[in-house]
Amino acid sequence: MSKAESTSVVCANSKYIERAAEILLAGGLVAFPTETVYGLGALATDDQAISRLFSAKGRPAEHPVIVHIGSVDGLEGWGRSITQSAYDLAEAFWPGPLTLVVSRSPGVSDKVTGGQDTVGVRVPSHPVAQDLLRSVGEAIAAPSANRFGRISPTLAQHVFEDLDGKIDLILDSGASKLGLESTIIDVRGPRPRLLRPGLISAEDVIGVLGTRPLPYDGATTRAPGLLARHYAPNTPARLLSREEILMLEKGSRGLGVLSRENSRTRFLGDWRVMPQDPINYGEQLYANLRNLDREGIVEILIENVPDEAAWAAIYDRLARATRR
Ligand code: TXA
Ligand code: MG
Numbered sequence: 001m002s003k004a005e006s007t008s009v010v011c012a013n014s015k016y017i018e019r020a021a022e023i024l025l026a027g028g029l030v031a032f033p034t035e036t037v038y039g040l041g042a043l044a045t046d047d048q049a050i051s052r053l054f055s056a057k058g059r060p061a062e063h064p065v066i067v068h069i070g071s072v073d074g075l076e077g078w079g080r081s082i083t084q085s086a087y088d089l090a091e092a093f094w095p096g097p098l099t100l101v102v103s104r105s106p107g108v109s110d111k112v113t114g115g116q117d118t119v120g121v122r123v124p125s126h127p128v129a130q131d132l133l134r135s136v137g138e139a140i141a142a143p144s145a146n147r148f149g150r151i152s153p154t155l156a157q158h159v160f161e162d163l164d165g166k167i168d169l170i171l172d173s174g175a176s177k178l179g180l181e182s183t184i185i186d187v188r189g190p191r192p193r194l195l196r197p198g199l200i201s202a203e204d205v206i207g208v209l210g211t212r213p214l215p216y217d218g219a220t221t222r223a224p225g226l227l228a229r230h231y232a233p234n235t236p237a238r239l240l241s242r243e244e245i246l247m248l249e250k251g252s253r254g255l256g257v258l259s260r261e262n263s264r265t266r267f268l269g270d271w272r273v274m275p276q277d278p279i280n281y282g283e284q285l286y287a288n289l290r291n292l293d294r295e296g297i298v299e300i301l302i303e304n305v306p307d308e309a310a311w312a313a314i315y316d317r318l319a320r321a322t323r324r
Contacts, residue, residue, distance in 0.1 A: 009159075010172060020132055020171055029041065030168060035096070036124075036179075037153055037154055038152075038153040038154070038156065038170075040056065041132070043140065050109070053143070057147060066122050066142060067119060069133065078104065083102075083189075085187050085209050090123075092207075093204070096123070096200065097181075098122060099120045099184040103117060122182055132171070150231075151289050156172035180198055180313050181198060191214055234293050235298070235299065239318055256292040256300045257301045258288055259271065259272070269297070278310045
């Protein structure tokens, strides 16, 4: 498509899923819904399409992309020496919000792996993602459908804001159900390593494998983008306690707040009350950050979340969003 052309946002019905599959098979780029966030898809075996995908996102080439497959049967085509724990986790959580990092098969392109010896693979559960994979009949490489470093999209509108004119089609299927990216686990070694927390928690992994996954250490597995400031609004953001936020009330004009309570008294900025439970909080987080970004707010103050396992994925994203 030419640069000047606007990208169509279409309802993700069977007609447009077919159309999307044709575009992908012809080397194009299509954004599609998954249960976590919207992904930006390219055919996983098409190096040229993946290069276009990276430039549409403004993403550095050495970053690996997740390969989306229709079922666990596809895993062996992408990975080699697959461990029993990989199979056990796949059986427990696929289709679902879990990415497994495995040793790559010899044929897997450097474009997909970022030049590493591993590949991240996931079976998404969203019915549109499943239908699209079935129609394409091949794996789809898909990072989140946002500009590099920005917040992942949980609505088709978010994709349009970031990538209009740069991609071929956006399949719209409403708000993402989970709203946070998949849990990523490196399952190569004797003991799995949690690279990115998500809705599937360390406790869930213990429930299946009987052992706690190791934490991400940056040395054993290189996962570009996982440590840096990422998933961040353009507006500066800080993570504070509720007391610290209330102390700032006097100079509060122009501030945005994400708090789990409506405890403001003289607050003059945009105070948003977030859900008390982590599931709904996670679903709404990115849309709220994007809204605050649009409103000319000078700083976003985010109330810290409980130091509990159920909040681990949210804490992880808030820490990244507020890292300077
Ligand atoms: O929920 C999700 O995972 C979404 C949906 C679209 O599936 N995708 C997603 O992709 O969040 P992306 O590219 O935005 O984030 C994937 C992260 C990146 O930080 C990348 O470095 C890491 O996964 N990753 C991918 N393949 C990897 C590999 N082989 N080894 C280590 N990290 C990997
Ligand atoms: Mg991303």
